[in-house]
Amino acid sequence: MTAEYKLEATPVTDDHADGLAKELLDGAREKLGFVPNMYRAMAINPGVLSTYLHGYEHFRTQDNFTPPEQEVVFLTVSLANGCDYCMAAHSMLALNVSKLSEEHTQALRDGKSLSDPKLEALRRFTHHMWQTRGLPTKAEVEAFKAAGYGDQHVLEIILALAVKTLSNYANHVNHTEVDDAFAPYAVDKTVKAA
Numbered sequence: 001m002t003a004e005y006k007l008e009a010t011p012v013t014d015d016h017a018d019g020l021a022k023e024l025l026d027g028a029r030e031k032l033g034f035v036p037n038m039y040r041a042m043a044i045n046p047g048v049l050s051t052y053l054h055g056y057e058h059f060r061t062q063d064n065f066t067p068p069e070q071e072v073v074f075l076t077v078s079l080a081n082g083c084d085y086c087m088a089a090h091s092m093l094a095l096n097v098s099k100l101s102e103e104h105t106q107a108l109r110d111g112k113s114l115s116d117p118k119l120e121a122l123r124r125f126t127h128h129m130w131q132t133r134g135l136p137t138k139a140e141v142e143a144f145k146a147a148g149y150g151d152q153h154v155l156e157i158i159l160a161l162a163v164k165t166l167s168n169y170a171n172h173v174n175h176t177e178v179d180d181a182f183a184p185y186a187v188d189k190t191v192k193a194a
Contacts (some may be wrong), residue, residue, distance in 0.1 A: 006175045011040035020046035024053060034181065038085055038167060041174035048170060055163040064156040065122075067098035072119050073160045075108040076126040083168035084187045085176045091185035109187065121147030129157050 014035075017025050021043040028035050042049035060070065071094035078086035091109060094100040104114050114120040125144040128136055136144075141154065170176070178186050 005173060007041075007044065007173050009044045011037065011174065011176075012043035013040070017043065020050060024049050028053075034179070036089070036181075037179050038089070038171060038174075038176050041176045042167070042170045044174075048166060052163060052166045052170075055159060055166070059156065059159050059163055062156065064152050068094070068100040068104070069119065069122055070160075071098045071100045072104070072108065072114070072122050073126050073157060074164060075105070076123050077130055077161055077164040078168060079108065079111055080127060080130045081164065081168035083164075083171050085171040085178055085182075086164065086168055087187045088178045088182040088185040092182050095185075118147050122149070125149075126157050126160070129154075130161060134158060134161070 012021050012025065014025070024046060025035050025039060025043055028039050039049055042052060065073065071090055074090045075087065075094065078090060087109060091105055094105045094108075095102060104116065104119060107114050108123065114123055121144055125136070125140060128140045136154070144154070
């Protein structure tokens, strides 16, 4: 589905950033070496960007999921929400940073099952949580736990859903352009491992 509405406000440039927006964008540049277009678009309302970055950092650093598992969650939610920007960004991260296999990354991009049983249980349960709006069935929770996950993982998926909802929806209303760093992984192209 293509977003029909686009915000009239323009993404925050370095020349126009001040206060919290400037602090967050400067922090991103220091950490990443560049400021992603998504951050500039979210900085129109700095509270949105701050909330996103805070939740994203917690998800990445709590060690409930391995880096490949984190990408399974993020790619599953981003695909379900139809966010081309996040699909490109997390495909790049999956392959080059989190070391998720090309086979699994492509399957996630295509909405297909994963050959690894534990990762498939994670993909399936994440999608179930998205589909049911956080009202999982007992059978789905039991299957998820039987794969080696626990209650802390259920809550961690809720955190990821919140974080990706912020970024996916912000990208929808901003029509965020995919950064050059993620462009080779755009959804209309075949993923190539770097």
